[in-house]
Amino acid sequence: MKKAIIVLTIALSAGAVALTAGPATMLTVVFGTPAITCPGDATIEYTVTSTSAQEAGVVETLSGPVTRSASYTIKSGNVANGWTVAGRTKTFDGVFHATNLTDGDYTLQVCVTEAGSNGNPAKTVCESQAFTVNCAELVINPCANEAPFGEVVGNTHISHTSSVQIQFAGDFGDYASIEITGDNNFYAATTVNRNGDSCNYHVNWKFTNESGADLYGTPQPGVYSAKVTGNGKTLQFAIVLH
Secondary structure, eight states: OHHHHHHHHHHHHHHHHHTOOOOOOOEEEEEOOOEEETTTEEEEEEEEEESOOSOEEEEEEEESSSOEEEEEEEBSSSSTTBOEEETTEEEEEEEEEEOSOOSEEEEEEEEEEEOOOTTOOOEEEEEEEEEEEOHHHHTTOTTTTOOOEEEEESOOSOOTTOEEEEEEESSOOSEEEEEEEETTTEEEEEEEEBOTTSSEEEEEEESSSSSSOSEEOOOOSEEEEEEEEETTEEEEEEEEEO
């Protein structure tokens, strides 16, 4: 009887080892800014990041006035048409390209699937990127297809003489309104002119009440929300002050 118990215990221990799962795979898809050219060409770059170098299946699905679908495989390992390996992080740069798209609103969905390993199940991640083709309006509005984008450049360190340089782009018309909100009921707003014939806008947020800047106020470090509106379009992005 004692011998039987010992044999049973060994069998259970071996089974427990075999079922131990390894670290779960982290899988993400991040899009770049869509590039639209007329008469209806769209190019969208994206980066797939994984902690596994296994083969992965990719499905691109375009929905809108024109629908298209395509698929391909990211090869396993650090090989041609495979992952770029940097330690535990593996990346792959993909490009979606479509031609002869009619005017309208579109959404590109990219889904990536990797098989499971080390006791972990298969993993799938899907992300979407919206864009607009408006070539008819482009004749009178050069910013009709400009993808909205906003960022902070320059000095983000608070002092009584510092300022944050905020720039954004998009189809917001000759004038765009920007509002900044944050903790402790912080609020600042102003109107920004478009830079010449470009689709770009620039505004300074100066941490003082002195004249010579477009936005004023001395906030605390933290994450703030910038909201841009104009020409019926809206853009929101974060500003981090250290």
